[in-house]
Amino acid sequence: MERKSSGMRRRDMLQLTTAALLATTTSPIAWSGQAPTAANSSGDRITRIRHFTVTSKRWKVVGKNSHLDVHGDTATDRLLIINTASGLEGFGSSNPDEADATRLLNKDPLEFFKPGRGIVSPLGRGDAPLWDLTGKIFNEPVWRLLGGYGPATVPVYDGSIYFSDLEPEYRDRGIPRILEEIDYALELGHRAFKIKVGRGYQWMPSAAGLTRDIQVVRAIRAHVGADVKLMVDSNNGYDLATTKRFLEEANIEFFFVEEMFPESVDEDLELKEWIHSRGWATLVADGESARELDHFTPYIQRGAFDVLQGDMRRFGFTELRNLARQAAPAGIRLAPHNWGNYLGLYMQLVLGRGIPNLIMAEQDPANTDLFDASAFELRDGRMRVPDTPGCGLVLRTDRLVDETLNWEIHA
Structure with a gap:
């Protein structure tokens, strides 16, 4: 044995x-740059959004599991790309309705960033592109914002x-x-x-x-x-x-x-x-x-x-x-x-x-x-x-x- x-x-x-994670509720964000109280506006706006289906390739054919037949040699991502007037670009996994994504247009990306809470936006749980964009606005890695x-x-x-x-x-x-x-x-x-x-x-x-x-x-x-x-x-x-x-x-x-x-x-x-x-x-x-x-x-x-x-x-x-x-x-x-x-x-x-x-x-x-x-x-x-x-x-x-x-x- x-x-x-x-x-x-x-x-x-x-x-x-436990103590470290609970501290995030009172100290919700570790900052090396701009303080969150001063970060409620970027002066930028969202001007373009694209949604792609991306196919990736596995090196092998993945077989069955207990419930499903052969899983094959490909995988699929739904990629959302958000561009701003200043030329910034945020992207990540997200699969929103086009109508929901439209509600982001002409908005300041930081309107959706709530220190201590995270991203709250029409994208719902598909928040990766806005996290990516927010990190680039602050010139910070997202892991630090988390x-x-x-x-x-x-x-x-x-x-x-x-x-x-x-x-x-x-x-x-x-x-x-x-x-x-x-x-x-x-x-x-x-x-x-x-x-x-x-x-x-x-x-x-x-x-x-x-x-x-x-x-x-x-x-x-x-x-x-x-x-x-x-x-x-x-x-x-x-x-x-x-x-x-x-x-x-x-x-x-x-x-x-x-x-x-x-x-x-x-x-x-x-x-x-x-x-x-x-x-x-x-x-x-x-x-x-x-x-x-x-x-x-x-x-x-x-x-x-x-x-x-x-x-x-x-x-x-x-x-x-x-x-x-x-x-x-x-x-x-x-x-x-x-x-x-x-x-x-x-x-x-x-x-x-x-x-x-x-x-x-x-x-x-x-x-x-x-x-x-x-x-x-x-x-x-x-x-x-x-x-x-x-x-x-x-x-x-x-x-x-x-x-x-x-x-x-x-x-």
């Missing part, structure tokens, strides 16, 4: 971030270890094909992996599927050694009893277990107690399907989750920072869900340097040359978050001709 040999355990470390309480390098994991062993082209290679994917990601700098389990939900007979799940995680652990973090995610393909059997027979102390069965405060508490009774430090993570922040309230109040996984693009920077504040007194951390896109990784990284209780960022291995991400660097499982104004990515505007323009509006 794997155990931590020494040092503070993760559950104790969670408590150390608080600046996180580390300069944020832990990242590869979330793409799906059921490759079940695909026809790899079936004769089976588990070794999954190990090849692990090796490729290790070369890229990853030191943490989330492994999909739940083959017996629909793709294999139940008992055989559980056996294969156990074989896969054991093979990966043996292959990568003890220093690489492993997580598992069944996409609600197990029930509580099957989760316990899987963990017992796998005999691996995972960093966290995610969506092992449909969310239930009582059953998640039972799972946590069962994990503790075995002396494991494994964390319980869930919440990616949540549509409103109130969904998390009973889980926070009763301590049913160790890690909250509100979707990065669904909630945006402002609401996930609010969720982090709610979670901090209970020592609960965030690992936002992120899949099927390129931009979500960089949003998580900015958030992770802004708040003190983001435990890890999820990467979909999608890539595109539309953005210059060279200021971000993955090394030994952590990605450096740059100090550049805005969100840190550079948009190569000359390459927008290769993407799909959905609409464009002007003042």
